[in-house]
Amino acid sequence: DAGITQSPRHKVTETGTPVTLRCHQTENHRYMYWYRQDPGHGLRLIHYSYGVKDTDKGEVSDGYSVSRSKTEDFLLTLESATSSQTSVYFCAIRSESTGELFFGEGSRLTVL
Amino acid sequence: AQSVTQPDIHITVSEGASLELRCNYSYGATPYLFWYVQSPGQGLQLLLKYFSGDTLVQGIKGFEAEFKRSQSSFNLRKPSVHWSDAAEYFCAVGSNDYKLSFGAGTTVTVRA
16 A cells, blocks of 8 residues: 545535545655546646645646645645535655555545 | 547457557657556556656556557557456556646446
């Protein structure tokens, strides 16, 4: 296992409420990513981080913010959830030695 | 910006038959290319990757892929599929800033 865990794994919330998803790694990798997966779209990058306090936007960043206050944790926040943010969210870490991304098991978010 | 196209949304193949999944990418420089597999309800697992060198790369589970620069393609093949190969397959292209862009995926169904 790549040492990456996501929490919560499942969440149901209502429109307009804030939601935070957590990604935790035990590998001390520099790069971490948040993707969302939707049918017909594959995985789309939301935000990524290249170090503590260093983050950048991906292709679908509107409505999302991230924070990385320490190497092992990368948080994804939906300040005011909307139904269009119903999705499965995947965190990933990048191995510096092999270049590949290792993925968590996903967090399924439903916004009613 | 890079992009990936997987022309086939769904492929059905008989057990023991060969499989080929198509992937075309768009990227201005030499790409980093990946194939990932996702079983239902699971995260993504790396099958193989291409960074440089030999254009025919071998991966896990008996898969291989060939990088063809002239065709901007990175097609995935397996000579003889097993029922356990039923899954969704994603092609991805990476850039020098370590962001991966994924195709929409191809779902493979294996019939007995």
